[in-house]
Amino acid sequence: xxxxxxxxxxxxxxxxxxxxxxxxxxxxxxxxxxxxxxxxxxxxxxxxxxxxxxxxxxxxxxxxxxxxxxxxxxxxxxxxxxxxxxxxxxxxxxxxxxxxxxxxxxxxxxxxxxxxxxxxxxxxxxxxxxxxxxxxxxxxxxxxxxxxxxxxxxxxxxxxxxxxxxxxxxxxxxxxxxxxxxxxxxxxxxxxxxxxxxxxxxxxxxxxxxxxxxxxxxxxxxxxxxxxxxxxxxxxxxxxxxxxxxxxxxxxxxxxxxxxxxxxxxxxxxxxxxxxxxxxxxxxxxxxxxxxxxxxxxxxxxxxxxxxxxxxxxxxxxxxxxxxxxxxxxxxxxxxxxxxxxxxxxxxxxxxxxxxxxxxxxxxxxxxxxxxxxxxxxxxxxxxxxxxxxx
Amino acid sequence: xxxxxxxxxxxxxxxxxxxxxxxxxxxxxxxxxxxxxxxxxxxxxxxxxxxxxxxxxxxxxxxxxxxxxxxxxxxxxxxxxxxxxxxxxxxxxxxxxxxxxxxxxxxxxxxxxxxxxxxxxxxxxxxxxxxxxxxxxxxxxxxxxxxxxxxxxxxxxxxxxxxxxxxxxxxxxxxxxxxxxxxxxxxxxxxxxxxxxxxxxxxxxxxxxxxxxxxxxxxxxxxxxxxxxxxxxxxxxxxxxxxxxxxxxxxxxxxxxxxxxxxxxxxxxxxxxxxxxxxxxxxxxxxxxxxxxxxxxxxxxxxxxxxxxxxxxxxxxxxxxxxxxxxxxxxxxxxxxxxxxxxxxxxxxxxxxxxxxxxxxxxxxxxxxxxxxxxxxxxxxxxxxxxxxxx
Numbered sequence: 001x002x003x004x005x006x007x008x009x010x011x012x013x014x015x016x017x018x019x020x021x022x023x024x025x026x027x028x029x030x031x032x033x034x035x036x037x038x039x040x041x042x043x044x045x046x047x048x049x050x051x052x053x054x055x056x057x058x059x060x061x062x063x064x065x066x067x068x069x070x071x072x073x074x075x076x077x078x079x080x081x082x083x084x085x086x087x088x089x090x091x092x093x094x095x096x097x098x099x100x101x102x103x104x105x106x107x108x109x110x111x112x113x114x115x116x117x118x119x120x121x122x123x124x125x126x127x128x129x130x131x132x133x134x135x136x137x138x139x140x141x142x143x144x145x146x147x148x149x150x151x152x153x154x155x156x157x158x159x160x161x162x163x164x165x166x167x168x169x170x171x172x173x174x175x176x177x178x179x180x181x182x183x184x185x186x187x188x189x190x191x192x193x194x195x196x197x198x199x200x201x202x203x204x205x206x207x208x209x210x211x212x213x214x215x216x217x218x219x220x221x222x223x224x225x226x227x228x229x230x231x232x233x234x235x236x237x238x239x240x241x242x243x244x245x246x247x248x249x250x251x252x253x254x255x256x257x258x259x260x261x262x263x264x265x266x267x268x269x270x271x272x273x274x275x276x277x278x279x280x281x282x283x284x285x286x287x288x289x290x291x292x293x294x295x296x297x298x299x300x301x302x303x304x305x306x307x308x309x310x311x312x313x314x315x316x317x318x319x320x321x322x323x324x325x326x327x328x329x330x331x332x333x334x335x336x337x338x339x340x341x342x343x344x345x346x347x348x349x350x351x352x353x354x355x356x357x358x359x360x361x362x363x364x365x366x367x368x369x370x371x372x373x374x375x376x377x378x379x380x381x382x383x384x385x386x387x388x389x390x391x
Numbered sequence: 392x393x394x395x396x397x398x399x400x401x402x403x404x405x406x407x408x409x410x411x412x413x414x415x416x417x418x419x420x421x422x423x424x425x426x427x428x429x430x431x432x433x434x435x436x437x438x439x440x441x442x443x444x445x446x447x448x449x450x451x452x453x454x455x456x457x458x459x460x461x462x463x464x465x466x467x468x469x470x471x472x473x474x475x476x477x478x479x480x481x482x483x484x485x486x487x488x489x490x491x492x493x494x495x496x497x498x499x500x501x502x503x504x505x506x507x508x509x510x511x512x513x514x515x516x517x518x519x520x521x522x523x524x525x526x527x528x529x530x531x532x533x534x535x536x537x538x539x540x541x542x543x544x545x546x547x548x549x550x551x552x553x554x555x556x557x558x559x560x561x562x563x564x565x566x567x568x569x570x571x572x573x574x575x576x577x578x579x580x581x582x583x584x585x586x587x588x589x590x591x592x593x594x595x596x597x598x599x600x601x602x603x604x605x606x607x608x609x610x611x612x613x614x615x616x617x618x619x620x621x622x623x624x625x626x627x628x629x630x631x632x633x634x635x636x637x638x639x640x641x642x643x644x645x646x647x648x649x650x651x652x653x654x655x656x657x658x659x660x661x662x663x664x665x666x667x668x669x670x671x672x673x674x675x676x677x678x679x680x681x682x683x684x685x686x687x688x689x690x691x692x693x694x695x696x697x698x699x700x701x702x703x704x705x706x707x708x709x710x711x712x713x714x715x716x717x718x719x720x721x722x723x724x725x726x727x728x729x730x731x732x733x734x735x736x737x738x739x740x741x742x743x744x745x746x747x748x749x750x751x752x753x754x755x756x757x758x759x760x761x762x763x764x765x766x767x768x769x770x771x772x773x774x775x776x777x778x779x780x781x782x
Binding site for chain 1: 499500503505506507508510511514515517518519526527528555557558559561568569570571572573574575579580581582583584585586587588589590595596612613616617620621635709710711712754756757758759760763764
């Protein structure tokens, strides 16, 4: 085996790299931290080779068995179990190669000061391993879990590795931000709004001035449009966001930052159905698959402001708005009721139980059957005033 | 039969209605035109009743048989065929009722100065017809085609009836707009961008100042992020939009307005696959289902700037980026080649033929395999310089 070339750490506080067109790239402290982690990994492999040991990676295990609910922090957390991935093991050599390849891709992106989508990274790294015709990745499905491995291995969010997810979700309200050097006043964003980027780390998005008292996060963009048109955020001095269904990473991270950095309460207006409960669970406690990122992606302080199982009667809705529960709904509702962060909460157990006994679910739009602006002028204001929400 | 109450037209140039909270509603000229159309419809039914005739609606037929390609305007157009919908016809009475119900819903929305989603309208209109338990609509699937009927019947886009679609798609670039009274400088929108609203009619969105020379419309938001991060729109003095796949109505209407009102060329960067071709077809010629709106939704001047079937070789892409065509791809490609607006274009016939002979398709992201910014720094600039695009 040829002697491996020594990889010298070359990270310094003021390190500057060069983009393809020779513009110097200024690294953020986050960039420097991520690069240092990548070099640490490379050093570790290189050291193993030089001391004639088998190169091995200890990848933190990302399965349910290694995830637990931290009662005091109120978020999902990863445990300390790791899985060993060895270069000199026939069944692991390929994924070892893929892991270092993804890490080297992240290094290139950071040094260039560029970001790409996970699909872009896949295309960037895919090639045949000469002289064989064996591709580095057969498809993106092979690459995505390796990206997650690298996130836990390097203790970095994928955004810090310069990878972005699809973006969807918009914001308006009484806040001024700076995004990539541009000052954006979210109270002057018309009917369209500010499109929340995929990467909202402090290196990209800074909060400049915020007068808002809270954040109202709604599930759907159509509902968001109703709230924006009625200038709800102006009347109630708040910020209005949506995530077009299950909020993408950028939106969840932004909610987390609005809560932890600005101290704003986050109220979630979601459907009265298992999917709405699940969205709430992900916003509040984090995702089971990606428990390692909960610390910065989840917002344990978030509150659920509706819709509620009691609302059909309480709001005097018309019969036509009921949507009968199907078997999958019932199954999912029971699973969610068993989640460790719901199982000890009487309010949530009652909520889910009433929905199951009702036999129907309700969408937020069902409130339109009362009147077009019932949700913005009566429903949410009343619950806010009465402090009537689920935790 | 009881004598119908006479519906007096009460539309005047300066008509003011009142919102639920008693704020006067100022009607736009578009609102007044749409209301006049609704009153005309009501008057027509009322006149029939008073003269003891059976109330009948003549609904323009929305099937392929009543759609043709207008060679000189280069858009899809509806023909003049209509279908009669009668109140005193057992099989048509319900849809007659639903049609007038949707029209009355639009009237309420316009008079209140509010908009809603098509799902919102469904909830707004759904109720049991007393004393029966028969609902006005069983589900949204019954309501949506009636909305389209009303659009053609009233010669109004659904946006003019105050109905909005889901919104997705963002914009940045050298243009300043006014959206609902807010001035928005799209050259100062950071990494997130201005979220394009569903309703971009001149009553909502006005163009204030535009220095841009053209519009680059890309298919995916991840590609848009690459172009925005590389400040492509600044270097090439343009506007950058995406529609997250098949662009929604708001984005198509905006492209149409940017082209027809500001005279900007529209270049579409889409995948080299049947879906990319289809998106181009919808942007350029309009949608077959909704041919009646092509005049304001389609942009016959749009150009296709890639990806092209020749690009695998021409751009020296690596083997791994090929995606093998499946049977559905082949079938769709052949159908699209037969569209009247493609069938006489040699360039398009060759393009589709080469893709079929290649046996593979290519995504825009495949260009990343050359280098991360190859698409923004080499591919698109070269085609723009050489004027090398498909019409």
